[in-house]
Amino acid sequence: MKTLVIAEHDNLNLAGATRHAVTAAARLGGEVELLVAGECCAPVAGQAARLAGASRVIHVDAPIYRDQLAENLAALVVSLVKARACGNVVCASSAFGKNLTPRVAALLDVAPVSDVTQIFARGRYVRPIYAGNVLVSVESDEPVQVLTVRGTAFDAAGDGAAAPVEEGAAGADVGLSRLVSRAIRRSERPELGAAKIVVSGGRGLGSGENYQQLLAPLADRLGAALGASRAAVDAGYVPNDFQVGQTGKIVAPGLYVAVGISGAIQHLAGMKDSGVIVAINKDPDAPIFQVADYGLVGDLFELVPALTGSV
Amino acid sequence: MKVLVPVKRVVDYNVKVRVRGDKSGVELSGVKMAINPFDEIAVEEAVRLREAQLVAEVVVVSCGTAASQETLRTALAMGADRAILVESDAELQPLAVARLLKAVADREQPGLVICGKQAIDDDANQTGQMLAALMGVGQAACASKLVMSDAAIEVTREVDGGLETLALPLPAVVTADLRLNEPRYATLPNIMKAKKKPLETLAAAALGVDVTPRLRHGRHDEPAPRKAGIKVADVAELVSRLKNEAKLI
Numbered sequence: 001m002k003t004l005v006i007a008e009h010d011n012l013n014l015a016g017a018t019r020h021a022v023t024a025a026a027r028l029g030g031e032v033e034l035l036v037a038g039e040c041c042a043p044v045a046g047q048a049a050r051l052a053g054a055s056r057v058i059h060v061d062a063p064i065y066r067d068q069l070a071e072n073l074a075a076l077v078v079s080l081v082k083a084r085a086c087g088n089v090v091c092a093s094s095a096f097g098k099n100l101t102p103r104v105a106a107l108l109d110v111a112p113v114s115d116v117t118q119i120f121a122r123g124r125y126v127r128p129i130y131a132g133n134v135l136v137s138v139e140s141d142e143p144v145q146v147l148t149v150r151g152t153a154f155d156a157a158g159d160g161a162a163a164p165v166e167e168g169a170a171g172a173d174v175g176l177s178r179l180v181s182r183a184i185r186r187s188e189r190p191e192l193g194a195a196k197i198v199v200s201g202g203r204g205l206g207s208g209e210n211y212q213q214l215l216a217p218l219a220d221r222l223g224a225a226l227g228a229s230r231a232a233v234d235a236g237y238v239p240n241d242f243q244v245g246q247t248g249k250i251v252a253p254g255l256y257v258a259v260g261i262s263g264a265i266q267h268l269a270g271m272k273d274s275g276v277i278v279a280i281n282k283d284p285d286a287p288i289f290q291v292a293d294y295g296l297v298g299d300l301f302e303l304v305p306a307l308t309g310s311v
Numbered sequence: 312m313k314v315l316v317p318v319k320r321v322v323d324y325n326v327k328v329r330v331r332g333d334k335s336g337v338e339l340s341g342v343k344m345a346i347n348p349f350d351e352i353a354v355e356e357a358v359r360l361r362e363a364q365l366v367a368e369v370v371v372v373s374c375g376t377a378a379s380q381e382t383l384r385t386a387l388a389m390g391a392d393r394a395i396l397v398e399s400d401a402e403l404q405p406l407a408v409a410r411l412l413k414a415v416a417d418r419e420q421p422g423l424v425i426c427g428k429q430a431i432d433d434d435a436n437q438t439g440q441m442l443a444a445l446m447g448v449g450q451a452a453c454a455s456k457l458v459m460s461d462a463a464i465e466v467t468r469e470v471d472g473g474l475e476t477l478a479l480p481l482p483a484v485v486t487a488d489l490r491l492n493e494p495r496y497a498t499l500p501n502i503m504k505a506k507k508k509p510l511e512t513l514a515a516a517a518l519g520v521d522v523t524p525r526l527r528h529g530r531h532d533e534p535a536p537r538k539a540g541i542k543v544a545d546v547a548e549l550v551s552r553l554k555n556e557a558k559l560i
């Protein structure tokens with residue numbers, strides 16, 4: 001059965017998350033086709049065509065897809081699934097995928113499965129529930145399997161020989177939402193979800209200035225991405241997309257450095273699959289130490305500059 | 312105009328759940344239950360809209376067993392006007408809930424639905440988007456700001472990399488994220504008042520929705536615990552272990 005992977009992009013570049021989705025899609029068996037829908041997004045279709053494992057790219061170019069809004073995209077995906085007899089729809093568990101795929105599933109009248117971390121076969125999966133404290137096996141006989149997959153659980157597909165790109169027809173504008181503005185931060189640092197090292201800060205940092213003064217130099221030295229706890233985001237130290245956790249980003253870098261973070265289960269949900277965890281906290285009983293490979297008890301205002309100076 | 316707020320009864324977010332011995336599910340007996348935290352935020356937002364006289368009525372709805380009445384009373388104590396329990400003893404999966412909510416929306420004709428972004432038990436993050444699809448209306452998931460005018464809303468959403476703002480005609484479905492507001496505590500007088508507010512019970516079957524689960528949940532496992540780490544004496548030891556033992560830097 002054919003799988004349709006919905007490519008995530010900004011009309012210029014294919015998102016890294018889609019590479020992981022393609023690897024997951026291949027586990028379902030059958031051909032893997034990618035949908036690249038957008039406006040003037042031919043470069044993205046080209047990138048998608050070179051993904052190892054892609055058998056075809058369907059490129060749909062129209063102004064109504066420029067902003068990647070769920071209503072028009074979902075309608076397009078549903079019509080493609082029907083016209084091309086796709087048995088599966090796969091997308092990354094990103095903000096984009098989580099927004100879009102349930103709408104697709106409801107229109108197809110099938111139950112979607114979110115945040116898949118293991119695929120045994122088509123219709124047999126594992127996914128985390130209860131903030132990752134439980135892993136449940138899920139079986140589905142739905143005629144179309146609609147999945148979002150965790151990037152941390154599937155390798156990124158590399159590049160291969162170019163697959164054919166087919167032009168697809170756009171649908172009608174459903175006119176249910178309109179983009180007013182978008183403020184996306186571009187950072188020189190590695191992307192949080194894909195970084196090999198993540199330095200995260202919590203309420204213990206005390207302010208946005210402290211966060212920047214202490215953690216940015218450490219992240220620079222390590223070539224790390226910066227992350228945060230919910231408390232640090234809520235207090236305005238850093239933007240919302242820094243949040244790691246049950247309801248933020250899920251990361252699994254080789255090294256995760258948690259600074260001034262207590263280790264609430266909602267935070268652990270987003271980082272406990274990291275390779276090595278380092279925690280710096282003045283409270284020796286902070287729960288973060290239960291998952292830390294290396295714990296350093298003490299005042300972060302002394303320890304972090306010292307660490308930055310010695311790596 | 313009416314706002315409909317779906318609220319779910321879930322295990323309290325402070326509880327660390329345990330898998331039952333036979334791995335068939337999570338141990339729920341004797342566990343503290345609460346309103347889903349995101350739904351509390353959704354209720355707060357709806358009540359604020361009414362307090363600002365932008366909407367006339369806040370109706371809360373929960374699908375589940377009779378115990379969900381407690382969750383509805385919590386929402387009423389926060390300021391919702393009226394509650395509906397869609398009663399069912401069956402396991403209700405997000406698609407079934409979305410279809411039940413669609414049936415309730417058909418009866419109530421809300422101008423706006425505010426769901427939570429995700430239920431902290433199933434962590435699905437699906438129901439609001441599916442309800443929007445079934446209602447044939449626009450959606451704004453993971454809202455951190457909502458501005459309402461006559462026949463439209465502007466919603467700022469938390470997305471990967473930052474924020475985006477959408478304009479949607481009403482009716483529409485919004486899902487609430489953590490930073491939409493800080494929910495109030497229900498005061499004792501309001502808890503008492505909530506006991507007298509109307510709470511209607513509908514049988515799920517009476518809504519003509521087939522709620523049979525589409526997904527089968529098999530084995531439940533706790534993830535392998537991380538092996539115990541160590542406390543290091545100082546920065547020098549940390550750096551040396553990261554270099555020589557973990558070989559990470």
Ligand SMILES: Cc1cc2nc3c(=O)[nH]c(=O)nc-3n(C[C@H](O)[C@H](O)[C@H](O)COP(=O)(O)OP(=O)(O)OC[C@H]3O[C@@H](n4cnc5c(N)ncnc54)[C@H](O)[C@@H]3O)c2cc1C
Pocket residue numbers: 201202203204205228229230231232243244245246247248249259260261262263264265266267270280281282283286298299300301324348349431
């Ligand atoms: C529905 C829901 C979803 C949530 N989702 C998330 C999520 O996705 N991600 C997330 O992170 N949280 C989430 N939370 C919040 C979570 O429960 C915690 O409140 C949050 O993680 C705490 O952040 P923190 O560790 O930075 O703050 P705190 O718990 O306040 O910890 C601060 C730590 O800093 C230490 N400290 C203070 N000063 C110093 C110093 N000078 N030197 C060294 N250490 C110091 C303290 O000892 C303490 O351990 C969620 C909560 C709910 C209810």
Ligand SMILES: Nc1ncnc2c1ncn2[C@@H]1O[C@H](COP(=O)(O)O)[C@@H](O)[C@H]1O
Pocket residue numbers: 316317318319320347349350372373374375403405408425426427428429430431433434435436437438439
């Ligand atoms: N049984 C239920 N009753 C009422 N609302 C629900 C129920 N299940 C889910 N919801 C709503 O849908 C949101 C998302 O849930 P979920 O898709 O399960 O993560 C929740 O925050 C609630 O607003």
